[in-house]
Amino acid sequence: MDEHTRIDGGPRTAVVVGAGIVGLSTAWFLQDHGVEVTVVDRDDVAAGASWGNAGWLSPGLAIPLNEPSVLRYGLRTLLDRDAPLHVPATLDVGLWRFLTRFAAHCTWGAWQRAARANLPLNAECLAAFDVLAAGGVSAPTVSAPITALFTSRGQATGLLRELRRITAEGGEITYRGLSGDEVRDLAPQASPRIGAGVRLEGQRFVDPGAFTRALADSVRERGGTIRTGFDVRDVRPHDHAVTLEARSGELVSASAAVLANGSWLSRLSRRAGVRVPVRAGRGYSFTVPTDRPVPGPVYLPDVRVACTPYRDALRVAGTMEFQGPDAALDHRRIEAIVASARGLLDGVRWDERRDEWVGPRPVTPDGKPLIGATAAPGVYVAGGHGMWGLTQGPITGQLLAEQIVTGKRPEALRPLDPLR
Template identity: 30%
Template sequence: MKIIIIGGGIVGLSSAYFLQKEGHQVTVIDKSDISSGASFVNAGFLTPSHIIPMASPGKIAQGIKWMFDSSSPFYIRPRWDIDFFKWSWYFHRSSNRAKVEKAIPVIRDINLLSRDLFEDIKASGDLGDFQLERKGLLMLYKTEAAYEKEKKVADRLSSLGLEVADLDASELKKIEPDTEIDAKGAIHYICDGHTTPTELMPKLVAYLRRAGVDIKTNEEVLDLAVCNGQIAQVETSKGSYTADEIVLAAGSWSGILSKKLDISLPLQPGKGYRINVSRPTGISMPAILMEANMAVTPMRGFTRFAGTMEFSGINATIRKERVLAIAHGAKNYYPDLEITSEEIADARTGMRPVSPDGLPYIGKSKNIENLTFATGHAMMGWSLGPATGKLVSEIIHREKTSMDISAFAPGRRF
């Protein structure tokens, strides 16, 4: 089949990877040059441990509390936006214990599937060598309250068969001996892994081009023409295309393109920031600094400090106070670390597509016969890229999917 994938992030490229393996003629169209954005500035985590969706009890109250502090980890810029008001109401309706409990096993299963597929891709040799480590993830805490909160999650993970360890300060020092850490201890999610996105993404693009995938960059999809219940034509800033199947993997822009098809896809861009430190830090273990709500990843050639969730619409504005909050958070846990003004000035941002319930949209459109959605992964986009690509390939082939995807239905009610 001729297949067009709209979006060249990790989800779109992963979909192209599995579809071209099946012998299809695949074209990827992206509005950028595929060198920046959420797939490049994320923490690079593979996170079976992240079983709690973002829409969870207490999140709304926390968001309101932080709403007027532009340096807070979870910031909502006050604005008049009907789509955002609707999304917020759906988020509120999704933030209850029953829905969270229902989501937990689904999030675990898709994360484990994706983690295994990362391993398969590396073992295939298609992309050559790239960082893929299974050191786990440290949840560093300073307070007893943070520990007690995370311990409940850790106990739940253990009950689901995932590997978890509880480390006190002395055990933490043994596992991370080359840097000073100001923390009482850590929950160690041994089940997790990490990568370097800025290394993997160009390798994935290069492989796909060698394999015959047509990757069109700096080309924006402007419209989608529908005829007899199918997308008949994809109109871009440079031309028009036809295909048997269309995959919508446009990240935070997916909701805008869905509107052109008269499809409501509740989605909001959640902006994240990163600082790279390209000098020795002594940090060898990926970590989440719990009270600072930020991530730390030892990547190839640098250490990345990333975090924040900012709901301010689609924009590339870098708010300095948010970058400084990441730098201060890092210093608070790693007292010997000094992030320089140059490193702060080099901060970058990307927008993650967030659904109201924190689960991705993966599946066929109810209205458009040849349209498959692959978006809305929130903070798990990188982790879930390969699994989503595999599922998209199975959906298009009308095969039995590798897992139950009913929870990801694009037309689900909130």
């Protein structure tokens, strides 16, 4: 035994790269095992995709992106800047290589494998939030159904088909169809154009920025350190320790290191032998006032827009833009969301919007996140959750902390092996 190893064989210390929901959850659950943690981030807590997303905790809708219809839709709208799925004109060879791999996984066989791989995370994700709440994370989660809106019953068939496929793979989802009048009773923002709906029970939502900051506060209160402005440029494993070097030249060493830096993951994980790429699928959001209170989350599947009660207003989120994670916000993407949703929702004051935001969501080509040990001793990764990082972040941290401390990989993480 050495200074970096506890008497039970687990690590004494760990450094986590990334102060978003996934990294902070991993740090929190490592603390539950008695590990001393340091979290580093190049910016600040919740500075990436963990702040402006829709805030859904929605295991019922955590469906893999690599469905065959997504490929058909993407090819049809490739040159349409206003489409929900957008790839800007670019000479980025790495992006086109990634999209080629993604397209190769848009088959029903690959989708089934991704769906089955994600099921254990979805089954336990809400329980992991409950553990955090019981352990002192003060931000609340709100139980509420998600109501999907459609202009006709025929348009609802696509979502119903997806839900049936997930339940056929073993997912537990409670849902029912709604008439237009039923939808307007349950979702007063639904416009007269809405003729049908689907209501998913057993879901929740949060203020994602507030929740992530509360999680960071809990990590600190439990003795952890969070260092912002620490931009990691190198990861160096040694015997029984790992050293991270920042661009400033600062060093941090610990028994184990967890790379959980979202859409920037591949820059560091490649050094640890991870060959599955992660690219930014950027999402946009903004907040708008409404004439009437919003009782719960509303989903517009046909235009791929998610709406959530947020600070006495409505947060509206949408699009999947394959662009560099640090690219500037494109106001045309915001306008496209407004144009697509305006006719479907009433009593929304679109011209009074605020908090316009873009955030990079880490996407893998095969629809499965990367969670577990790498080829570099003592180095682990946690990322690539796509649109479902908030939903799956705490359960990811709980399972990965177990693997790091015990040396035994939970069965749920086997299909998510970063070295696959």
